[in-house]
Amino acid sequence: MPTPSLDALPIRRLTLRDLPACADLSEDRGWPREEHKWGFLLTAGRGFGIDDPRGGLVAACVITEYGSWGQPELGAVGMVLVAERHARQGVGRRLMRHVMSTMAGTPLTLYATENGRPLYEELGFKVTGRAEMLRGRFTPGGPETGVKTRSATAEDLPSVLRLDEEVFGADRTPLVTRLPAFADQLRVAEEGGRIIGYAGAWPNMHTHVVGPLIARDTETAQALVASLAAGTDRPLRTDIDVRHEELLAWAKERGLASVTCNSVMTYGIAELPGDWTRRFAPLTVAAG
Ligand SMILES: CC(C)(COP(=O)(O)OP(=O)(O)OC[C@H]1O[C@@H](n2cnc3c(N)ncnc32)[C@H](O)[C@@H]1OP(=O)(O)O)[C@@H](O)C(=O)NCCC(=O)NCCS
Numbered sequence: 001m002p003t004p005s006l007d008a009l010p011i012r013r014l015t016l017r018d019l020p021a022c023a024d025l026s027e028d029r030g031w032p033r034e035e036h037k038w039g040f041l042l043t044a045g046r047g048f049g050i051d052d053p054r055g056g057l058v059a060a061c062v063i064t065e066y067g068s069w070g071q072p073e074l075g076a077v078g079m080v081l082v083a084e085r086h087a088r089q090g091v092g093r094r095l096m097r098h099v100m101s102t103m104a105g106t107p108l109t110l111y112a113t114e115n116g117r118p119l120y121e122e123l124g125f126k127v128t129g130r131a132e133m134l135r136g137r138f139t140p141g142g143p144e145t146g147v148k149t150r151s152a153t154a155e156d157l158p159s160v161l162r163l164d165e166e167v168f169g170a171d172r173t174p175l176v177t178r179l180p181a182f183a184d185q186l187r188v189a190e191e192g193g194r195i196i197g198y199a200g201a202w203p204n205m206h207t208h209v210v211g212p213l214i215a216r217d218t219e220t221a222q223a224l225v226a227s228l229a230a231g232t233d234r235p236l237r238t239d240i241d242v243r244h245e246e247l248l249a250w251a252k253e254r255g256l257a258s259v260t261c262n263s264v265m266t267y268g269i270a271e272l273p274g275d276w277t278r279r280f281a282p283l284t285v286a287a288g
Contacts, residue, residue, distance in 0.1 A: 006086060006089055006090070007090070007094070009050045009051065009052075009053070011048055011049070011050055011094070011098045012048070012049060013047065014048060014049045014060060018042065018049060018057070019038050019039055020035075021049075022057065022079070025083060026038075026079075028083050028084055029081055029082075029084060031081070034204055034205065036202070036203055037202075038079070040284075041064065041078065041284075041286055042062065043178075044174055044287070045063055045078075045287060046062065046063050046065070047060060047062045048060065049061075050095065052086075058082065058086050059082040059083065059091045059092065060079060060080075061077060061081070061096070061099060062077070062079045062287075063076065063103065064286075064287040065103075065106070066170035067170045067171055068171065072103070073106070073170045073273070074106065074108070074109060074170045074269075075103045075106050075108045075109070076109050076287050077096075077099060078110060078284070078285065078286025078287055079286050080116055092116075092119050093119060096120070100123065100267070105268065107266065107268035108125070108266065108268060109265065109269075109272060109288055110125070110264075110265050111131060111239070111264055111265075111285035111286075112125070112127075113260075117263055117265070120265050120267075121265075125267045126265060126266060126270075127263045127264070128265065128270070128272065129241060129242070129263075129264035130241075130242045130262065130263055131239040131241055131242065131261065131262050131264055131285065132242050132248060132260075132261050133237065133239050133258070133259040134236075134238055134239075134257065135235060135237045135257060136235055136236065136255045136256040137235045137236075137255050138226070138229035138251075138254050139254050139255040140229065142253070145226075146219070147189050147191070147196075147219055147220050147223035149189045149190070149223050149224055149227040150187065150188060150190065151186065151187055152180075152188045156188055156195060156198075157176075157177070159188075159195045160188065160195060161177075163195055163197075164176050164198070164212070166274070167274050167275050167279050168212075168288075169274025169275070170274070175283060175287065179202075179283075182200075183200035183201060184202060184203055184208065184231075185200065185201040186198070186199075186200045187199055187200075187227055189215060189220045189223055191216075197215030197221065197223075198212070198215075198224070199212065199213045199225070199228060199281075200228075200283070201228040201236070202284075206235070207235050209236075209238065210228055210236050210237070210281060211239065211281045212281065212283040213240075213279075213281035215278060215280060216278060217278075218246045218250070221244070221247050221280045222250055225238070225247075225251065236256060237259075239282060239285050240280055241276060241280060242261070243276060244280050
């Protein structure tokens with residue numbers, strides 16, 4: 001049987017059953033397998049992929065929608081991957097165009113690697129910001145911030161959802177409500193009985209990723225990061241908006257090192273909604 005041309009291979013929805021194939025695709029491109037993260041994205045978001053007639057996936061990506069149910073206000077695209085053996089043959093462009101037409105005019109955002117940026121620019125995405133990826137073992141110490149943090153409880157959920165929507169600029173209920181099952185730690189910062197920040201730490205390969213990190217100010221963000229670090233033996237990873245210079249400098253003093261910078265890109269809106277001054281790090285660069 002002749003092998004069909006790449007252009008003729010259908011794009012289909014991915015489900016949790018595709019998780020091993022998605023992880024294989026990550027590995028194919030030299031990325032970690034990140035099965036826990038794929039599982040989260042394939043359930044909280046919508047995966048799209050192309051089957052390779054010889055087995056496995058030719059390509060995959062995930063889109064996570066925010067806003068009212070059925071009327072998304074923002075879509076975040078992530079995990080855009082094309083198998084090495086099929087690279088540079090227009091597959092990434094076709095998959096992205098498909099996702100963009102599925103979203104029919106909804107503004108989109110993504111974190112672009114250097115590799116991905118030219119494709120997104122060609123499709124009309126604009127760079128609107130940058131995030132610095134930091135990784136390393138957190139060294140406790142330094143001045144105490146005085147901000148109180150504690151583990152989140154079930155009763156905190158309404159306040160956390162309210163704060164998250166205010167700061168992110170769109171309702172992320174399906175994501176935030178999954179955090180207790182996805183993250184190993186979920187903590188809130190409190191002042192006078194009011195929640196002024198919250199953050200999670202979720203397991204990814206040998207690290208714990210700190211995100212989301214939402215806080216009233218740098219001091220609150222520091223208290224949340226330090227308290228999450230105290231609850232794990234693993235190195236931390238986080239992706240901090242470069243405008244938060246003070247937090248970046250502090251995290252580097254405390255042992256985290258810069259790994260790379262990703263571009264924050266948007267399509268259909270000039271700026272991300274919400275309040276960047278209180279949004280320090282995304283849940284994951286794959287979902288915003
Ligand atoms: C980025 C990626 C998804 C692109 O997919 P692809 O199928 O190879 O890309 P396409 O063939 O559709 O290329 C479309 C255009 O994007 C640009 N492009 C794609 N790969 C590029 C590269 N390595 N360097 C520079 N430009 C590139 C080119 O403008 C290309 O058009 P051209 O080939 O006509 O010049 C793929 O290379 C990949 O999986 N990379 C590893 C994972 C990754 O970095 N993903 C992006 C995450 S944000």
